[in-house]
Structure formats: C-alpha cells, structure tokens
Amino acid sequence: MRCLLFESIIAACLMGCASEYAHLQKTQTDKDCSDKILPLTIETSWYDASVDVVGKHISGLLLIKNMPDSSKRVVFTSEAGLTFFDFSFSKEGRFSTVSVVKQFDRKAVIQTLQRDFALLLGIPFLNNVGQRYTTGDDVYFGFKEKNGTAYFITNKDCASLQRLEWGDKRKRLVTVRTPGSGFPTPALIEVDHHTFKMNIRLTRIQKE
C-alpha cells in the first residue's frame, strides 16, 4: 500500500513536471496549410485595451497601425490622450522603441510587451520555416526563436486559426486568442500569460 502511494506520488510528479508539448507528434510539413494561415495581418485599428498584471489594472487605447513602408506600429495611450508607448516592428520584424514614458520604461515590461505584440502580429512566422506537429485534433506549426518557440495552431482540416502560443521546452508561456471574428479584423483579442498573472484584453473600437 505504501509502495502504491509512493508510486502514485512519483507518477503525479512526473505528469506535473512533464513538458506541455511532450505529446506533440512531429509530422511532415504542410506548406498549403501554412500558406493558408500566414502571413497573419491585422488591419490598422484602434482597440479599447484592458491590462491586468499582478493585481494591478491599467486601461487605455491601443493603436495597431500598418505603415506604408510595411512596418507595424503599436501605440498605447490613456483614454484622455496621453501616449504611454510607441513600439515599431520593421518589415523584417526588428523591434524598436519609438517612445516610452518613464512609468513603462523597464526592461522586463518592454520585453514582455515586445513578445506579446510580436506573436499577435505574426512576427516570428515571417522569416522562418515552421515544423508541423499534431496532437488530437490540433495541428501545431512551431517556429523556433532565441527564447522559445512561437506556435500557430489550427485544426486538422486547416479551416481556421485556433490560437497562437509562445512556449519554452517545458511550458506554455503565452496564449493569444481571437474569439469571434478572426484575423485580419479581430473584434476581440485575449492575451493570457501562464507563468505569471497577466492578461490583456483588446476590444476593437468602431470609429465614428
């Protein structure tokens, strides 16, 4: 009995410690599906933004703007108009900070936001070839980056994009979902972090 209990604890621990991506089965790539989903684009839009991070709540307006030179800008302002940050992703996906107020100018904050917006804008999928995996009804396309792997996830018939994820070797780090209408005009975008309490909710603003 004692032995059984010990084995159960070990089994539970092993299951708990197992990589969340261990069940992915590597398969041959599927260029048709990849080409159907990519490139991910979001039309220039304003979003009503709500951010909850470790018990604090911040709201404002987020502009995602496609520039004439094919770069993308992400600008966050307060409802009353003050610009908090202005980030840029070049055509090739290079990130730069155009402006940031002191309150947001922390390395960890900028790196976190950079990764979140890069995933949302499909930046990791731009210049790489993805590895296809399957698990159950889900099909994962993984694109290895320096600090993890970016996934876009679709279903077996590649009908639509299900979600986006950042993951490291063991854990899922970030999930991006667009419930309802999807790209290029998602009405709602939800970004959830799994290793600390942070989520971003963006609701598309219908301009008058």
Next chain:
Amino acid sequence: MHKGTFFACEMKKEWAMVVLLTIFISVAGYSQRQGYRPIGDLATFKKQFAAESSKVSSIESTFTQEKVLTALTEKITSTGKFWFKRSNRVRIEYIKPYAYTMIMNGDKMLLRDDQKENTVNVRSNKLFQQINQIMIDCVQGTVLESKDFSVKVFEDEKTYLLELDPTARSLREFFSTIVLKVDKKDFSAHSIEMNEKAGDKTTILFKEKKLNTQFSDAVFAF
C-alpha cells in the same frame, strides 16, 4: 560663366533661401497663434481673470476630444459629458466610441472603464496630483496661479488663449505646451489642447455649456 558672376548668382540664391526661410519661419510662427495678439497688461489680465472666473461655480457640458498622432497620421475622436463644481470637483465621462469615467473629488480620483474601477489618492502620486490639478485649474480659472507653468496670454475677438509651458520636470516629460482657450463672454474654458513632446496632440472642445446651473453632488460621488 565668369567666376564673379557665378558667385554673385550663388549669393543671390543664398539670399533668396534666407528670405524664403525667414518668411516660412514667420508664417509658421504666426500660424501657430493665427489671429491672436499678445495681451498688453498681464498683471491686470490676471486680476480680471481671477475675478471673473470665480463667478463660475459650476459647468455642465458635452465635449469632443480629438487625439492626433502626428507622425502616424492617425486620429481618434471621442465624445462625452463633463461636469465641474467649485471647488475641485470634476467628472469626465467618455461615452463614444468607448466608455470611461474619471471623477476628481478633492484628493480622491476614480477611474472606471468597462472592466473595473480604481480609486486613487492623488496625494500618494505626484504625477496624478499634477495632471488632476491641470484639469481643475483650467476649468476653475486658477491656472495663472500655478507654479507648474509659465504662462503667455494672447487674445482674439472672442477668446483668450493661455499658452502654458510646463516648468515642473515631471510635466515636461509629457507635455511641450498646454493651450487653454477661454471664452471672453463668461471666462469659461472653451478648449484645452495638450501638446506632447513627440508632436502628438489631444484637444478637448467643450460644447453646449451650461454655467452655474443646479445639479446633484452625487455626480461626483464614489
């Protein structure tokens, strides 16, 4: 071409450039305050401004806010309702195209979006206190007494234009200038224009103003 003629020709070109540049700079400078002239006696104006604006005990109005991101050629316009009651009580309620409410009541401030509401003690946050105070000072006519700004005053037929240059470092980080226009007929705020360092601009234009009407204090309760 003879060397001397060449130089003379080049000098003429340079002069032409200088003249054009001077005209351009003058026009640019003029167009910033187009139609406005500096007021003659600032001390007298300050006294008159303090006396007249103190007669405004409450304001109820609608507003249109336009945020312009100059470098991105983008703008977003929002509309809502505005309430002010002397002293130090302001409610700004954004209605379209998003819902957001700010209530400033003395040292306390409420921020409410469609998800949550936060109460802030502005005394615990100097920046909040200063930004809060800008709005209060602009609508209750005490901005000329503020130590956070140096002020230049201009006028046209219908309005006074107060150009506020932030002197406080914390405000200079956000704003290059704040321009307050005041209606001459009743000394109430006509518009507030906040110019940011990067060139972005937010203008709040007050409309359908009702001065000194009775409305419940519950507007500012939270």
